[in-house]
Amino acid sequence: MATAEIAPVVSSPATQGPPGVSTTLPEPEVREHGSPQEIVLPAMLPDKTTIEIAVEAKGAKLSVTLLDKIPSARPEKVVLFAGGLGPNLRLLKAIPLEVSVEEEQIVLTWAETNDFACGDNTGEALEHFGQSIRELYEHLHAHGVALGVDLLRVRDVLDRYVTRK
């Protein structure tokens, strides 16, 4: 059984009077299973990952959500690359990258060209992606390099996103 303690003090502009005047709030309603300072939470059900508890005191509503897992700040599916490409190249528009996690590594994939980058975290993977794109751009635009049909297509795609400064 989980318990949570909530101080019975509610402060908001609505409860604050002019300077020198204090407002004493009435005691919160005593709930069936505990004192005003202690709220007894129901036991977590095996098939439930979230429990929401609403507490009402003098019109104010407090909602408590218990989570089994800490939510990740990592984007779920897509991240836009708008990072630097070195001193010679610049982005024309952000590159959409699919985000996946494999063997505890962040894998970013540019589906349009099949380019990818990995890293211990999203930031590192984005940095690696920028390095790879820079290398790819320079190679595909190098003088005297003949390209097959697929890499010509990749170069065309790349030219829509990247240009020389």
Place this chain on the structure above:
Amino acid sequence: MNLRDFDIIENKLGLQTRDAKHHYAWFVYNGVTVARTMRSHGNRKFLPEHSIRKQLHLTSDQFAELIGCNLKLDGYIKILADKGLIAKPEPTKPTEASS
């Protein structure tokens, strides 16, 4: 896949490589750069098999055969030719069929 698998592919296909921030590899056929792939430096770095396979224009089965023993350079060239990514090699001599 692991670093050894990547090295097998690199050697089997005779990829041209360049080491910079990462390790870049290019498949050049008759002077034309046809495909490319890459990996990060370091022995313990993760290699995304799915992405590398797609960059080399192979199916899962073909990729497994490439890492194994069944698919060799001439078989890879035939796959690329069948996909229209390179000109079909002239049948001047019998080629070793890949199984």
